[in-house]
Ligand SMILES: Nc1ncnc2c1ncn2[C@@H]1O[C@H](COP(=O)(O)OP(=O)(O)OP(=O)(O)O)[C@@H](O)[C@H]1O
């Protein structure tokens with residue numbers, strides 16, 4: 001794969017890097033050229049011959065994914081590691097030199113030097129870029145060298161907020177931008193982050209044991225001098241593991257939402273796919289920043305009632321609900337009753353939307369088996385139609401996450417029965433074919 005560095009040498013370097021990194025042992029790096037460029041990787045092996053830019057490498061890796069970079073040029077290793085460090089990576093193994101003879105033996109007269117380092121993607125977006133997908137500054141960090149990675153979610157700096165507002169409203173003057181940005185970074189974001197910490201404490205306490213690994217645990221809370229949360233440290237629910245069928249993705253999502261609504265008594269209110277994860281423990285939800293307790297009286301606080309009123313008019317989910325009730329795509333009165341309100345319907349409305357089109361998110365795409373023309377997709381899309389537009393809008397059969405879960409389970413068991421019948425049929429063919437021939 002590489003004209004300068006033999007495959008044996010590359011393999012030896014990967015072994016060496018993996019010796020001190022359990023993560024590289026769990027996710028053996030794949031040569032960049034051999035990896036599927038349409039999928040995100042957990043670990044890649046690159047050489048200077050690949051001539052990849054930091055941003056290209058960033059976009060090929062999952063969050064938390066690592067790259068082992070190998071080059072015969074010492075300066076190239078140093079330079080590229082510095083560029084990666086500036087572009088959303090943490091250097092987990094500093095540039096080092098491997099000295100080996102042609103047969104892999106340390107023969108003094110024929111020494112070849114190879115240089116390598118290891119870098120991990122720790123930022124969500126390339127620094128300096130702005131996105132509408134995320135609000136806070138969220139990155140991966142280790143409390144101590146060699147320890148486990150945690151997710152750190154913090155209030156973005158004034159500069160970051162200003163950059164984002166500028167990108168969104170290029171015509172606004174500097175003064176207005178700064179004033180608005182201050183309001184967000186001094187007040188609104190700290191208020192929501194403080195609420196998120198409090199909600200997570202409740203979720204961590206009350207969510208039944210079987211679902212625990214599927215929401216973040218609040219590991220540490222750092223406050224500013226006014227007592228507002230400034231930085232949350234959360235357990236990292238790392239995307240990965242086996243692919244789920246679309247039906248299983250739907251079932252687990254509905255089940256987790258049911259547990260949050262009915263067992264814990266909280267509404268999430270921002271169930272966009274960006275806030276889903278798929279881990280070996282199953283489908284999880286993150287980002288409890290807009291969540292509200294079912295029995296909470298937001299009216300008690302003028303600040304909160306204003307903020308939520310605004311959120312329930314402007315959030316992506318509410319805007320979609322508004323549009324769809326106007327066009328007649330949502331007729332269920334159980335759901336349209338949640339329009340502009342803090343209501344569980346907001347969650348199960350969006351859940352129904354996500355399960356019928358689960359591939360909109362680049363981080364989850366590889367982890368859900370989805371065939372738009374396939375049988376499962378058609379069944380789930382029909383279910384979503386019934387949830388949104390029931391025969392009698394005043395008496396919708398789906399009025400909760402629990403109802404949707406039961407709907408999915410019914411579909412699943414019908415599918416299993418159909419699958420069994422199919423395999424029995426094909427079994428018959430196998431049994432009878434030899435007889436027919438004889
Ligand atoms: N504990 C976690 N485990 C795994 N991934 C996480 C975790 N927390 C956050 N993430 C990832 O980071 C992204 C951003 O975090 P989060 O959604 O909490 O903040 P945000 O999107 O900035 O907040 P908001 O949605 O309120 O704008 C998530 O979409 C998810 O991909």
Ligand SMILES: [Mg+2]
Nearest residue numbers: 134274275287
């Ligand atoms: Mg989010």
